[in-house]
Amino acid sequence: MKEKELIQIIKSTLNSEYIGDDCAYLKDLGIVISQDSLVEDVHFSLDYTTPYQLGWKSAAVNISDICASGAKPKYLTISLSLPNKVNESFVKEFYQGAKSVSNDVEIVGGDITGSDKIYISVCAIGLTNGRKISSRSNAKVGYKVIVSGEHGNSAEGLRLLQKGILTPEKFVRAHLMPVPQIDFSEYLAKNADFDYAMMDTSDGLADALIQIANSSGVAIKIDTSKIPHDTSLNMETVLYGGEDYGLVAAIPSEFACSYPVIGEVIAGAGLIIDGQKFVNIDNKLYNHFEEKNEN
Amino acid sequence: MKEKELIQIIKSTLNSEYIGDDCAYLKDLGIVISQDSLVEDVHFSLDYTTPYQLGWKSAAVNISDICASGAKPKYLTISLSLPNKVNESFVKEFYQGAKSVSNDVEIVGGDITGSDKIYISVCAIGLTNGRKISSRSNAKVGYKVIVSGEHGNSAEGLRLLQKGILTPEKFVRAHLMPVPQIDFSEYLAKNADFDYAMMDTSDGLADALIQIANSSGVAIKIDTSKIPHDTSLNMETVLYGGEDYGLVAAIPSEFACSYPVIGEVIAGAGLIIDGQKFVNIDNKLYNHFEEKNEN
Numbered sequence: 001m002k003e004k005e006l007i008q009i010i011k012s013t014l015n016s017e018y019i020g021d022d023c024a025y026l027k028d029l030g031i032v033i034s035q036d037s038l039v040e041d042v043h044f045s046l047d048y049t050t051p052y053q054l055g056w057k058s059a060a061v062n063i064s065d066i067c068a069s070g071a072k073p074k075y076l077t078i079s080l081s082l083p084n085k086v087n088e089s090f091v092k093e094f095y096q097g098a099k100s101v102s103n104d105v106e107i108v109g110g111d112i113t114g115s116d117k118i119y120i121s122v123c124a125i126g127l128t129n130g131r132k133i134s135s136r137s138n139a140k141v142g143y144k145v146i147v148s149g150e151h152g153n154s155a156e157g158l159r160l161l162q163k164g165i166l167t168p169e170k171f172v173r174a175h176l177m178p179v180p181q182i183d184f185s186e187y188l189a190k191n192a193d194f195d196y197a198m199m200d201t202s203d204g205l206a207d208a209l210i211q212i213a214n215s216s217g218v219a220i221k222i223d224t225s226k227i228p229h230d231t232s233l234n235m236e237t238v239l240y241g242g243e244d245y246g247l248v249a250a251i252p253s254e255f256a257c258s259y260p261v262i263g264e265v266i267a268g269a270g271l272i273i274d275g276q277k278f279v280n281i282d283n284k285l286y287n288h289f290e291e292k293n294e295n
Numbered sequence: 296m297k298e299k300e301l302i303q304i305i306k307s308t309l310n311s312e313y314i315g316d317d318c319a320y321l322k323d324l325g326i327v328i329s330q331d332s333l334v335e336d337v338h339f340s341l342d343y344t345t346p347y348q349l350g351w352k353s354a355a356v357n358i359s360d361i362c363a364s365g366a367k368p369k370y371l372t373i374s375l376s377l378p379n380k381v382n383e384s385f386v387k388e389f390y391q392g393a394k395s396v397s398n399d400v401e402i403v404g405g406d407i408t409g410s411d412k413i414y415i416s417v418c419a420i421g422l423t424n425g426r427k428i429s430s431r432s433n434a435k436v437g438y439k440v441i442v443s444g445e446h447g448n449s450a451e452g453l454r455l456l457q458k459g460i461l462t463p464e465k466f467v468r469a470h471l472m473p474v475p476q477i478d479f480s481e482y483l484a485k486n487a488d489f490d491y492a493m494m495d496t497s498d499g500l501a502d503a504l505i506q507i508a509n510s511s512g513v514a515i516k517i518d519t520s521k522i523p524h525d526t527s528l529n530m531e532t533v534l535y536g537g538e539d540y541g542l543v544a545a546i547p548s549e550f551a552c553s554y555p556v557i558g559e560v561i562a563g564a565g566l567i568i569d570g571q572k573f574v575n576i577d578n579k580l581y582n583h584f585e586e587k588n589e590n
Contacts, residue, residue, distance in 0.1 A: 006377075006386050006407045013390040014402050024403035026370060026420075029324060033403065035372040035418050039410045042376075075321060077330040079416040081337075082301075091301050095308040107309050108319035108328065112301045115334045121374040121416030123330055125321075 020215070022199065023069040023126070025133050031074075032126045032133060034065040040118040048161040051090045053176040054120070055097025061202065062124035063101055064180040064245040068200040070134045070189030071126030073182065076107045078122050081115035102182065131189035134198035139216035139250035143196075145263040148184040148247045150174075151205045152233040155241025170230070178245040184259065188249060198249040204242040209263075210271045210278070212250055220250070221272040222263030239273070315510070317494065318364040318421070320428050326369075327421045327428065329360040335413040343456040346385045348471040349415070350392030356497065357419035358396055359475040359540040363495040365429045365484030366421030368477065371402045373417050376410035397477065426484035429493035434511035434545035438491075438560040441552065443479040443542045445469075446500045447528040450536025465525070473540040479554065483544060493544040499537040504558075505566045505573075507545055515545070516567040517558030534568070 011019045018024040023032035038044055038058055049057075059076055066073040078098060080091070091112075099107055157175030166172055181200070188196065197216060199208040205227065213220045229238040250265050251257075271278045306314045313319040318327035333339055333353055344352075354371055361368040373393060375386070386407075394402055452470030461467055476495070483491065492511060494503040500522065508515045524533040545560050546552075566573045 003407050009383055009386050010390055013387050014394060018403035033372055035374045035405050037374045037376055037406060037408050039376050039408055042409050077328055077418060079330045079332045081332055081334050088304055091304050092308050095305055099309060108313035110330050111332060112298050113332050113334055114337050119414045123372060123418035
């Protein structure tokens with residue numbers, strides 16, 4: 001089963017208003033909360049990741065989820081399950097990496113248990129502080145789509161690392177030590193007097209766009225020439241690579257900001273990339289590209 | 296390395312006031328937060344655990360941590376890492392079990408990823424609601440020690456389950472579906488106008504007592520004949536069995552309550568069981584008993 005089908009099962013079992021966005025918005029407490037896991041040999045490999053980098057990335061990807069909501073990242077708890085091969089210095093360097101992502105975020109708890117492989121689960125709390133909180137279902141026809149950061153770098157970095165290649169450092173670093181887009185998030189959330197949709201691009205830029213389109217009941221039309229990316233990368237890597245932890249948002253067209261506009265929200269369904277319409281089910285979106293590759 | 300040594304490393308790396316108790320008390324938000332994990336073949340086996348029971352226990356042990364702080368359990372997020380062998384009905388039954396522990400607790404988020412084995416990490420939030428929050432370092436000389444629930448039942452249940460024996464149901468149920476001590480916690484936290492120490496007995500009653508004694512810089516003296524337990528169990532199982540998820544607290548001797556008093560806080564260090572003093576390092580405490588068994 002795919003992750004998204006299982007989430008549908010969870011949603012229907014719990015019958016909860018909270019499940020759906022990357023963060024749950026707990027209005028009574030003025031916080032958002034999210035939890036994400038990294039599993040050895042699924043999400044990372046110690047062959048090319050240092051304990052410091054692993055700690056950094058574990059914290060960064062969860063801080064990124066909070067940024068996607070517009071809240072201010074504040075607290076983390078970290079649950080580590082570690083095999084015997086892991087020693088004292090691993091734990092020390094892991095936490096040094098985790099706490100280095102942001103001086104404004106404090107690690108306040110968690111636990112350690114034994115396991116066969118390394119499992120890391122991080123829970124992140126963000127403060128709403130009167131900010132406007134996003135939802136992926138908030139995109140409206142006429143909105144523009146903006147994006148932060150270059151896309152595709154992380155996937156290229158992973159490709160290089162898996163071949164044992166450590167340069168260009170820009171790509172490798174994008175994969176191992178992603179930087180959560182705190183400024184982009186804060187700028188939008190502090191200045192928004194409107195509903196807006198925002199997601200991080202952890203599963204790829206195209207995936208985030210289609211999630212927003214589907215949740216909002218609209219179509220999103222993008223112009224790939226407007227997406228910031230390294231010109232050495234092909235557009236498939238840029239659109240589908242994943243793990244760049246940029247942010248993509250749909251906001252009113254009149255809202256002034258300096259971030260690149262890559263598209264617009266229109267009536268309909270699905271994602272329209274350079275005039276070509278893609279189906280609105282994400283695995284078909286992937287399948288389409290697989291078919292293209294075979295031609 | 297032992298869990299407790301690793302926690303010391305984390306504490307010194309983070310230099311945080313929060314690490315130490317099972318919950319972090321975030322005063323600015325009026326909440327406590329804790330995170331705990333269950334790993335397949337370390338903490339449970341599908342040989343004798345249904346998905347419903349696993350969901351129940353995952354929620355219950357984290358609700359128990361919140362109870363140990365005195366806060367009111369309110370929200371959970373659950374991170375599941377699942378191998379391919381796990382199907383739709385597993386996820387559904389797991390969440391049905393998790394949500395059945397308490398009607399007052401809501402599951403608001405989490406994620407699902409792939410993995411080799413089942414790995415569950417739950418983050419729990421409790422509301423302080425003006426209650427007095429406990430700390431394991433709050434025991435004072437002259438306090439009495441009270442306990443909730445029978446001890447040893449869960450360990451006996453595990454012993455039976457591992458042999459394929461499913462009765463007496465009381466023991467098996469104590470292991471598979473522990474009940475967090477919400478009433479005991481609420482009674483104490485709502486009525487306390489004093490500092491008090493409280494822990495759950497997840498790692499065993501003796502372990503909780505010595506953690507409180509060590510953190511508070513006192514000794515704790517107990518009379519095993521006062522500990523509620525099934526008379527078919529030996530005292531080692533009652534003291535060291537673990538996973539009963541009872542609560543043990545050190546409170547002023549004049550505070551009136553109907554819970555069994557099993558001992559008192561005195562000057563000194565370590566744990567005094569029926570007049571016999573045990574060293575104040577928990578693995579030596581265990582070793583002592585191992586030596587005794589050999590005689």
